[in-house]
Amino acid sequence: MRIMRILAFESSCDENSAAVLQDGKLLSVCTRTQTVHKPYGGVVPELAGRSHLELIDGLANEALHEADIRLSDLDFIAATIGPGLIGSLLVGANYARGLAISLNKPFRGIHHLEAHLWSAELSHGNLPLPFLVLLASGGHTMLISVEGVRRYRVLGSTLDDALGEAYDKIGKLMGLSFPAGADVDRLASQGDGHRFTFPLAMQDDTFNFSFSGLKTSVVYKLRDLPPEIVRSSKNDILASFQEAAIESVIRKVRLAAQRTAPQVLVAAGGVAANSLLRKRIYDLAESMGIPCAFPALSHCGDNAAMIGYLAWKLNRCGIADSAWSHQARPRWPVETLTEGTQAQ
Template identity: 40%
Template sequence: MLVLGVESSCDETGLALYDTTDGLLAHALHSQIAMHRAYGGVVPELASRDHIRRVVPLLNEVLQRAGRTRADIDAIAYTRGPGLAGALLVGASFANALGYALRVPMIGVHHLEGHLLSPLLASDPPAFPFVALLVSGGHTQLMRVDGVGQYTLLGETLDDAAGEAFDKTAKLLGLDYPGGPAVSRLAEFGIEGAYELPRPMLHSGNLDFSFAGLKTAVLTQVRKLGNVCEQDRANLARAFVDAAVDVLAGKALAALKQTRLKRLGVAGGVGANTQLRARLNHDAQRRGLKVYYPELAFCTDNGAMIAFAGAMRLQADPEQVQDGYGFGITPRWDLEDIRIPAPVAG
């Protein structure tokens, strides 16, 4: 079965072709970072208009790369939510119009499920069950993943997501959008221990997160310093990254201990952070655990994860095929709402 995936939940247009026999055949992505940088963040209306311009050329690109035609497509998966309403509508309307023209089945995919399953696209994928640390611009969650559609929330952020804290810290330090990668790069030049920032909820006794206080601590320090020199900026970036990584790694390892699992899958844009990966790899090796990551290209939003998640869902529960081509979107959507009932033994 050849599945076309369409991702348009925010500021990246991604399309991909995934074959359930041959794996990922081709993927293409257009990022809007350059366009939104002038505004310091994503402008929803501009994002939606750009998706409209990009989606058809990207479809032609992935078909050409894969050596396939539109007639070869057996099913279409698209991001139904969560995300920006206008951006989601572009991908959903395009996917359903194409599905109607080709008379192929459709399935709306949860954006976070795409991220959760993205480590399975790697050459060395984790086996079920595993704990997933989902760290992106808008979400920070720990999930137990027992199979496709079998997700149990273990903990989540009570305020800012880790990615939001990275972006807000970047603004405080005068760094360009997107802030996360810029903070991480600057932190490499910082002196360890030059500033001490809090590790919110690290010892809370549960698996929830909080990053608003960490961001506020950076703000307080910036105000104390007044005119921040380049080395102070690097030191603050280092202190922030060290604190965020301590919390993320500490909670992830606590989740593995609580569930008695030995496999951790890391997904989402912050999952590409080099400091976080180094810390998780180090701690996992000491404890006899293993960490799995998607390829860097699949950490941020992309069509491959949507095509893959749609293909896995259609295989796990073929009855999920959309009824007709009258589509809807779900800008706010709880991941646990898409749970597939576990098969009954015997």
């Protein structure tokens, strides 16, 4: 069988990434997290786009050098085209498409949330179907049953804030820098998660999530506590917030797993790097007698390795590319990815 080498790019938000894969195996990945947004407490789209423009050529060359692959060795180019920030998407997609044209190689546009669905296979190989994915990435928190390539059933999603957004907002209230997820996780691990009681949202029989009420409850708690108690109890407050957030998620994952009987439980996306979430998913899977799988920590956030892997998988499965998949799409629902369906 002919060897397939792919150069892939990810630029949907504030991660700059390029990767080289050969037959679905990762040869190199070079990722830079933009720090320019820290003073603003969130991603500034204009600054994100400029950063991608400054870094993308150097990252491509670095990834090729680490993989010991020349441009002429490549078989095709792939890049994230959605969903995400339109300026950032255009930088990555246009650079990749221009490179493909100059090399007379095919270009493939990739949905970066779909790439997250398959990212655990980079570390674990082919997962048995169907598998259930808790996808927590950026502004998305979703439960998706993966029944095959381009066969996805969205069971539920967040009705307001995503889990990662809640972490960032609570982190900001507690004086942490953006993005706050890793710092919340680290400090919470040093605190008492049962000292303060916060509500568990959406305790119904649907698979949807809600985190705005939890966020508001923490705000009220910080308002009502004396400032000296807030300062001395920082780790306990964060631990109690995290306990409520993760427990509400696990209850939904358990319900979905009971109803869909997956072969594997998967957590993917940036929040899947959270240590408590990984432990609770592992414990849940063990209690239900099914395996679980996580992407490597370096593959949880947005990265080009998963983009290249999905491009390879789609090609191997014979799923044809089409003209509409070359357009940058800031909004692109996962539900439109059913094979044969085009995004509107």
